[in-house]
Amino acid sequence: MDRVLFGDNQFFGVNHSSDEKSRAQTIRFQTNAAILNVLDIARDEGINTFMCTTHDRIGQICDIIRDNPRYQDFTIYPCMPYAHKYANALTELGVLGTIKQFVPGNIFNTFAKGGVAFMKKDFATLAELMIDAELKMFRGINTPVIWMQNVITDLLLGLGMTDFLVKFHDHVKTKHNAEPGFITMNLPYLLETLEGAGIKQPTICASINKIGFRMSGGVELYEKTIRQKRCNLVAMQVLAAGALPASEAFEYVCKQDGIDSILFGASSRGNISHSKNLIDQYSKQPI
Amino acid sequence: MGLSHCAILGAHPKVDLQSVCDTSAIVLEGFKKHSKFQVFNDYKKMIQDSELDCIVIASPTKFHAEMVDYALENNIHVFCEKPFSLHPEDGRKLAEKAASKGLINQVGYHNRFLGTFNEVKRLIDQDLLGDVYHFLAESYGPVVLKEKGGTWRSEKGQGGGCLYDYASHTIDLIHFILGNTKKVSGTQLKSVFSKHVEDAVYSSLELENNISGQLSVNWSDETHRKMNTQITLLGKKGKIIADATEVKIFLKESNNKLGLEKGWNVRYLTDLTEGVNYYLRGEEYSSQIDHFIECVLNKNQKNKSTFSSALLTDNVISMLLQDQNN
The missing domain is CATH 3.40.50.720 (NAD(P)-binding Rossmann-like Domain)
Structure with a gap:
């Protein structure tokens, strides 16, 4: 994994510090051109990996960059699923309706793979079909790491349904030939659970920042876990939703021995360049 | 489940x-x-x-x-x-x-367990705004966006509809921060896409402490990515606008006791929220369960969202239905 990964929250109005800012961002990134423009700025600054959700808009971005030679070295780390899509479907259509909508093909057709799986209530196969469907939009694009979104990782973790985490891991590795990653707000708990299920040195992306924002279990336990280097680790929410000044925030994560990559999102050339330079600068200093 | x-x-x-x-x-x-x-x-x-x-x-x-x-x-x-x-x-x-x-x-x-709304309650209890003469309590989100489909949430008489599902949160928040409702008037329950239930609730509320204000709730508003609740309070000494992520405070004069400056002051969720042991979809969801378990283990602890307080919200729902029918 590259040291610096570029995130997509800003494009979809996800802002953890202000609902008002999130609305302004939604308005600004209404067109795909506006998103591509910011991705180009990130590439100019030497950031070549874009970590993004399987939002419909990302599908459109993929269509634009797929055959464009300018983006041939560009790497995407898909994060799935785009949870709101499913949450809205669950409210509107119920469990059965949601499965019908998102499992490809007719689930009532017992000649189709999805139909057989549905009849047998084979949830693992249904999940595999849904993973494959989510990944379709990235066809022809380099996606070496494929992530499970935190809302799903943490839900399965809490429900103790570890076998689905293992299923995702194995399916991404064997069928998609990529490294499976797990996004979480519960790093120590998840790591322990994955290890218990036989997954050693997993790839994890977790909220890591100086003030302990969204770090379940607290800063001390996180720092200890990071030092043990039991996983390939990406730090996200480094700025703690804007609560920390950039310099202090990046210095903290760069000095944690055991963090491989740092994920951040920004919309302006100034902020992208400043953040990238800070990470480069602090990463060069000995820990 | x-x-x-x-x-x-x-x-x-x-x-x-x-x-x-x-x-x-x-x-x-x-x-x-x-x-x-x-x-x-x-x-x-x-x-x-x-x-x-x-x-x-x-x-x-x-x-x-x-x-x-x-x-x-x-x-x-x-x-x-x-x-x-x-x-x-x-x-x-x-x-x-x-x-x-x-x-x-x-x-x-769960709004009773959000750092931002607790901060507003603390400030109001300390009389930061002086006499509060008006409030605007709003919740908007994208639940019903077209004229089809539906689960029990879209059925009449089952607790479906925007009034039960969305507005109940907003009413409870008013009660939590300001006080209980005495009277409602000018209620409009509007169906936008749903056939059998309302998708929007608008009404004027008068509280027992004579503060009055407005309720504006709509679950067919797709300009919001998820449910978004905001409360605005206007007082003689200033104004507060708060949602799940920030509290914006405007004061005519500084308040040294509470460490707030004249003009605008902004407090963020990150400063107002305590961490939880397990995070799923917002600290408040974990915190409310933690609180329930703590109350069970330690009976002396006072519960923050009892049946009795929820009953007051149910009463207002009945009042709104009746007002609309009148």
Whole structure:
């Protein structure tokens, strides 16, 4: 994994510090051109990996960059699923309706793979079909790491349904030939659970920042876990939703021995360049 | 059944989650195959066959009253999802029953556990704004965006509709921060896409302490990515605008006691929120369950969202329905 990964929250109005800012961002990134423009700025600054959700808009971005030679070295780390899509479907259509909508093909057709799986209530196969469907939009694009979104990782973790985490891991590795990653707000708990299920040195992306924002279990336990280097680790929410000044925030994560990559999102050339330079600068200093 | 409640309880270090109950065969099959919990499709059987200390009820609202009653009858502490009950008379009896049996009772109004709204309550209780002369309480989100489909949430008489599902949160927040409602007027319940229930609620509220203001709630507003609740308070000394992520305070004069400057002051969620042991979808969802469990373990702790306080919200829902009919 590259040291610096570029995130997509800003494009979809996800802002953890202000609902008002999130609305302004939604308005600004209404067109795909506006998103591509910011991705180009990130590439100019030497950031070549874009970590993004399987939002419909990302599908459109993929269509634009797929055959464009300018983006041939560009790497995407898909994060799935785009949870709101499913949450809205669950409210509107119920469990059965949601499965019908998102499992490809007719689930009532017992000649189709999805139909057989549905009849047998084979949830693992249904999940595999849904993973494959989510990944379709990235066809022809380099996606070496494929992530499970935190809302799903943490839900399965809490429900103790570890076998689905293992299923995702194995399916991404064997069928998609990529490294499976797990996004979480519960790093120590998840790591322990994955290890218990036989997954050693997993790839994890977790909220890591100086003030302990969204770090379940607290800063001390996180720092200890990071030092043990039991996983390939990406730090996200480094700025703690804007609560920390950039310099202090990046210095903290760069000095944690055991963090491989740092994920951040920004919309302006100034902020992208400043953040990238800070990470480069602090990463060069000995820990 | 409440999948996210179940995950929060499953991860809770002080809880041994025994059993789950649902009527969906597909959900039950998933739990049977992939979880360690015992699975039931009849709540009475679950209560009889498991030795439960507490129960979390997240069924369609029309079942709340009978389920809560049965749990209380069996001396089990109850956390019930909001709104509490469809008929305030049922709610009153249940609140009395829980109190007389000394059982912990809580309703899932999670805004009471948000750092930002707690800060607003603290500031108002310290008289930061002086006389508050108006409030605007709003919730908007994208639930029903077209004219088709639907679950129990879109059915009349089952606790469906924007009034029960969305506005209950907003009303409870007004009660939490400012005080209880005395009177409602000019109520408009509007159907936008739904055939049988309202998708938007607009009304004027007058509180027991004579503060008055407006309620504006709409679940067919897709300009919001998820449910977004905001409260604006206007007082003689200034104004507060707060949502789940920030509190913006405008003061005519500085307040040294509370460390606030003249003009605008902004407080963010990150400074106002305590961490939780397990995070799923917002600290407040974990915090409300933590609080319930703490209350069960330590009976001296006062619960922040009891049946009695939720009953006041149910009463306002009835008042709004009646006002619309008039």
